[in-house]
Amino acid sequence: MPTSDRQLTDVDRVVMKRILDLIIPAVDDLPGAGGLGLAERVERGSMRYGRLRSGMLSILDAMTLDIASRVEGGFAALDEERQIASVKTVEADLPVQFSEFVELVYETYYTDSRVHERIGWVGRPPQPEGFDIGSWDPSILENARKREPFWRKVE
């Protein structure tokens, strides 16, 4: 288990950018999560919540240590198919940590304004504007009111 105060290395950052693109690939005219430049925000986000940072470091350690020892150039030198296979291996080996890492990536990606624009989200907090859902229409109960009372009587 890595210590949560370990700093990321340049190799870590290269690996993380690539993993981010694999977790959330490009879509339409939007690059993947790595291409959007979210690696730095993921790292910053991990500083705020120790549990998520620990998960992130565990995954990066697993990726760099495992792959770098077997392939010249490390994870980044693998083709995409093998990169995906490698990430899936780590996911299987460290399911809890991988889940926490994905949580961190999603927290970063789905709070980005460029993503909000693409998916049609209002891109603002719920307050103070709220939403308009129309007004109460009592006629909608016309059928429901026809049913006889069916609650269970007691002595």
Place this chain on the structure above:
Amino acid sequence: MIVGAGASGAAVAWRLAQAGFSVVCLEQGRWINPSLYPTDDKNWEILGRHEWNWDPNKRGNPEDYPVNDAESDISPLMFAAVGGSTIHWTAHTPRFHPSDFRVKSLDGVADDWPITYDDLDTYYDMNDMMMGCSGINGDPAVPPRSPRPMPPIPLGKDGAHMAAAFERLGWHWWPSDNYMNSMPYKGRDACNYCGRVGFGCTRKAKSSTDVNYWPEAVRLGAVVKTHARVSEITVGANGRATGANYFDRAGNAKHQAARSVVMAGNGIGTPRLLLMSKSDAHPDGLLNSSGLVGKNLMFHPYSITTGLIPDLSETWQGPMGNILMSQEFYETDPKRDFVRGYAYQMNRGTGPLGTALGGAHEPVTWGAGHHEDFSERFGHNVVLAGIGEDLPEEHNTVTLDDRLTDSNGLPAPKINYTLSENSRRLMDHSVKSATTVLREAGATRVMANPLLRSGGWHLMGTARMGDDPERSVVDQWCQSHDADNVFVVDGSVFVTAGAVNPTPTLQAIALRAADYIVHERDDLKG
């Protein structure tokens, strides 16, 4: 003296202060300014998962006590503040049915309550007026009752869509009763349907006791001591309560003297404190001569069935959980393989992050299928939450953990809870029926979770009421059998759980207990 400033403690404080009693409340949390709630923060979804999480173990604020829930099928949820869990509840407020108080007589299971629905009717009404209830009469699933002070919350397009599906199946549905303002009420704004009621309401449109009961109680002279964590209820040689020891914010040990003690710390906090309060007069913990303090813990098990309905869009607009309910399967039916029943509460979708993380289901898949999976869910998801009636079992317990402690070094509660076979069957049935409705509504994909582990909103049964001191902890007036100046007024006193959110019922019970003190226990007035 009241321990705990949540739903029930607030109701008692108001009623006693109104009658001229001297009231002091010890609350381990703080007063929260509603403007601090995260719903107007651009990072609201992230804050809701961490600093404002429903789970005290994930929130981890100094005023929270940790809960060892490793041996529990359900994780308890609660909030420590003036207002308690009404800060983060969804304010869905149906009442118990008359049958809920008579399950032994009707179905041969558990025990009957020592009170009836009629005993609480007046207090339900009183509470509805204080909290502010939106809803409408005529529901065939429940007894006739007084009109609510406000009309229902609009159903929205998605609510109307689901109502039509229930009707095509011939199944009951009705607009949810709730403590949210459909119009301005008692100086609080009308709801603007932001939907994120679970994070606290910046407009005070969602009712919580810090914005209704407590301001009134304080105006009448009640005192709330915040950051006051009670470590022990103290007793005299005769076994009667004399007050409480507590830690203040700086960790200083203090004592609050009192003529009587009203426990309102929820179905886990109250037994925890009673078990911590051992003395010569009460060697197994205060009020525990029956051995039942901390036993018979009940949650409401929740199933979550989510339908993805292409015909609907933007299902994140509107209140998260106060739309409609169905009580089609509420009562025992001998043709089913379980006793008692369940209700449905319709919930809406959530924001982008909540959708991606899956809520009660698996997160959106990572990798090649990510965007397709997300698009299928986002804005098209409608939830039917099945809330089941849990039955009391003595092996489901709250005890004191021998290692885990809170920030004052006091033992944390440990939960041992196993979902019963009856509840499991009931939950399975709720998933099956919910799937039928969602398919009828046009769902092209249905995701089901037959037991939401992180769904322990309702904490009940751990200091049950009854007439027999050997089989109960308090009597029908919430007065303990063991010490006549100690009362328990929270969900701990529930004999059974019903299949609806418990807060209106526990507040009605608390108001009834307060009336008993006012009219029958003048000796406690100080």
